Amino acid sequence: MTRLLLHACCAPCSLEPVRLLVEEGFEPTICWANPNIQPMAEHDKRLDELRVWTADNDIPLIEAADDCERWDASVALLGADRPRRCRACYALRLSEACRVAEREGFTHIGTTLAVSPYQLFETCNDVLEKLARRHGLSPVIRDFRPWYPQATARSRELGMYRQNYCGCRFSAAEAAIDRARLRDERKAQKARRSASNG
Template sequence: MERVVLHACCGPCLLEPLDALRAEGFEPLVVYANPNIHPRAEYERRRDVLVEYAASVGAEVVEVPYAPVLWLEATAGLWRTPAERCRACWRLRLALAARVAAERGIDALATTLTVSPYQDAAALDEVAREVAEQAGLAYVGRDFRSRYQDAVRRSKELGMYRQKYCGCMLSEWEAAKARADRDARRAKEKGGAP
């Protein structure tokens, strides 16, 4: 079976890409390389859910030690420009995963990030291809977004922890603000109804 390093952000996002790649004949080495996640307790919670699920389906996991300073350095100066910030974040995480691929003699790279409809798919694809090319890896670029609803359903059935924000401290704040804005809008609409 051909091996591929599958960068994975969390357990729920691992479900469908792992199955899909296995169905194609790959055996993924799951790499948890996510220094973007804040705070540490959240990082560990997502990791533990992922590790537990991977063990249940016989998938090997490598964790890249948590070093949030790498994310701070990679995104410095980009905090007010989310599109650029996310590109830098993906680049960092995929480059860390690519390093594991080199260490393990694996020559292909994929990511679970492409299951999320909340990421800019075209930009992510561009960044991932660049990282893979620079590392001398083949990019197994698969758009898993059509499987997102299945991932949500299965993660609920499995009772998996499902996070409410992408990962970094800024996304936590942005998600909280979006929820507050939505609630205020709904309250206003309700108040204005006859």
């Protein structure tokens, strides 16, 4: 088994990557490094869920120090510019995970962010690859997105807490706008159908 430090954004997103990586012969240790999650009550809720799940499944968990002030000073100022903001956010979180991996003697590093179709997949991989090399680690880059529906179903079955936005206050607003747009589209479709049915 190869020891792997797996940065995790939350418990539901960890389910399938952990299963698949174990099948591949890795021995994952989860690393929490998420100073992006706002508000703090939400941050703590996601971390608590991850603590419970890792403890129940005998998966080691390392909690990195979350420097929320640093996130605000270096990422939040990019505001609504999502590509730049998310790149900076991935860099902050994954550099902390790489630092932990190096300190704890891991050789491989990955992230559960690669399961979510809502993340900027290429950007995240690019950031992970560059940071891993800088820290002398091998990046484990996988596309877990095809397993996202399964992760959603399994986390529901397990009664896990599931959030409906990525983490920062900008993503909470963006997700609310998206949901409102989808609601409006559904209403418009329904109205068109009733009109055509006479």
